[in-house]
Amino acid sequence: MLDREGFRPNVGIILLNHRNQVFWGKRLRTHSWQFPQGGIKYGETPEQAMYRELHEEVGLQHEQVRILARTRDWLRYEVPENYIRRDARGHYKGQKQIWFLLQLMGRDCDMNLRATDHPEFDAWRWNEYWVPLEVVIEFKRDVYRMALTELARFVPRLNHHNRYLRSGMRPHQRDEVQAAAGSPSTDEGGGESPI
Numbered sequence: 001m002l003d004r005e006g007f008r009p010n011v012g013i014i015l016l017n018h019r020n021q022v023f024w025g026k027r028l029r030t031h032s033w034q035f036p037q038g039g040i041k042y043g044e045t046p047e048q049a050m051y052r053e054l055h056e057e058v059g060l061q062h063e064q065v066r067i068l069a070r071t072r073d074w075l076r077y078e079v080p081e082n083y084i085r086r087d088a089r090g091h092y093k094g095q096k097q098i099w100f101l102l103q104l105m106g107r108d109c110d111m112n113l114r115a116t117d118h119p120e121f122d123a124w125r126w127n128e129y130w131v132p133l134e135v136v137i138e139f140k141r142d143v144y145r146m147a148l149t150e151l152a153r154f155v156p157r158l159n160h161h162n163r164y165l166r167s168g169m170r171p172h173q174r175d176e177v178q179a180a181a182g183s184p185s186t187d188e189g190g191g192e193s194p195i
Contacts, residue, residue, distance in 0.1 A: 001042055006093030007076055009040040011050045012147060015058070015065065015102045017126055020155050023104075024132060025057065025113075025121035032137055035144070036120070037097065046070070046098040054102070057120045059112025065102040069154035074098060077143040099147035101154050129155065 002008055013036040015023035026033050038053035040046060047067075054060050078094040085092075113121045129148065136144050 001039070002092060003096065006091055007074075007096040008092065008094070009046075009074075010037055010095040010097045011040060011046050011053055012037040012075075012097045012099040012143075013050060013054055013058075013102060014099060014147065014151060015054075015060075015104055016068075016155065017104050017108070019126075020129060020158060021126035022129055022132065023058065023111075024125050024127045026123040028119055028122045033132075034136060034140070035132065037095075038120075047100075050098075050100045056116045056118075057113075058124075059115035060104075060106065060110060064104065064106035064110055066105055068101040068103055068156070069151050070101070071097075071099040071147060071150050075143045075146050077140055080139055083139075095143075097143065097147075099151065101151040103156065 013023075015036070017023075023036070024033050025036060036053060036057040038049065038057065040049040041052075044052070047070075051062050054065065074096040075098075076094060076096045079092070081089060111124060113119050113124065129152070133141060133144055133148065
């Protein structure tokens with residue numbers, strides 16, 4: 001299904017874990033990595049296509065993610081001719097995509113790259129949010145930059161209030177009392193603490 005300009009409607013998926021890292025999949029039997037993406041079938045909405053592709057490529061179900069945002073408009077990239085099948089040349093120009101930003105509500109072990117008989121990826125990893133721009137194939141780079149930039153403001157702020165519990169440290173009771181009273185915490189010398 002191509003539009004009049006030769007672009008295939010498609011969805012792209014940026015999946016975040018609880019540390020705001022992004023899911024990055026290695027395409028089957030290649031050395032190229034990318035975000036999950038896939039075509040929109042006739043009669044599907046972009047959201048329906050996104051959930052279908054998420055299951056097909058990553059093995060996640062609707063209830064294991066939460067939609068945080070999506071791009072307002074289609075983002076387009078052209079595919080170089082040497083990547084286009086010979087029989088499609090002259091008609092197919094590239095992809096036009098709606099990008100979704102999702103929060104993983106499940107666990108890493110919920111990922112299943114073999115959820116269907118036609119897997120897209122044979123490995124995956126978590127990356128820092130902007131890392132994919134450095135390593136994605138060049139002709140997709142501008143679209144990745146546009147999607148990541150537009151959706152960055154919807155990335156949840158990390159809750160650092162639990163940093164003491166995670167590191168096994170607990171704040172001193174004096175610090176908690178002073179914080180509750182609104183006064184700055186001080187060290188033994190009376191100066192402000194760098195915390």
